[in-house]
């Protein structure tokens with residue numbers, strides 16, 4: 517696992533600090549001792565990931581503007597995840613949750629989403645962002661439909677017997693090119709060890725769940741995940757969504 521330190525201020529939630537310290541098996545230190553290390557900082561605002569001058573914290577309120585009525589229908593993820601004439605709450609698995617932003621868009625559109633994240637550090641940041649959002653009047657209605665699960669989604673999907681409508685896969689963070697060109701968030705998350713994800717294996721596990729639809733986010737010109745050709749794609753400027761549909765009789 518990525519080497520990481522933990523720094524805590526006096527105003528931090530002691531129970532949260534104890535949980536993180538136990539989970540990552542690291543002792544809290546003073547911020548002055550961090551030098552150029554990658555570290556989690558816990559203070560009254562929650563948990564953030566820091567290194568030098570870079571800092572990031574999950575914040576779903578930044579997405580509220582995108583999910584306003586009249587705006588949300590412009591989200592190309594939702595064009596890809598569309599179900600015609602759905603008469604029930606649609607159940608989705610986000611098998612590669614990251615900071616949960618795509619899941620938030622799905623949940624805002626009414627999907628009930630189970631989010632899997634296998635990196636414990638990203639899991640801590642995501643859980644913290646969900647916890648803070650659950651205390652916010654506007655966000656709480658959306659995040660109530662987001663259920664975080666720490667662990668490997670491939671293992672879960674191989675055994676899953678639940679009735680799932682949609683499986684969403686977005687396994688790759690943008691490649692580190694010229695750091696100035698990628699968002700601060702990705703510069704920091706890119707410091708974490710990327711999990712080895714075999715696209716073919718992930719797709720096979722998703723198929724095993726027998727969902728009606730699988731949607732895969734890819735770079736616009738990226739190869740198909742696991743080399744598997746989609747039924748159709750929805751193209752955006754920098755990304756595309758590869759869609760697979762398996763209608764049930």
Ligand SMILES: C[S@@+](CC[C@H](N)C(=O)[O-])C[C@H]1O[C@@H](n2cnc3c(N)ncnc32)[C@H](O)[C@@H]1O
Nearest residue numbers: 612614615616617618633634668669686688689
């Ligand atoms: C590109 S990020 C996803 C970003 C996300 N769509 C969002 O909107 O924030 C990919 C994430 O998938 C996670 N991941 C990759 N393989 C996984 C697996 N088998 N199980 C659970 N999480 C996985 C990685 O740790 C990483 O955080």
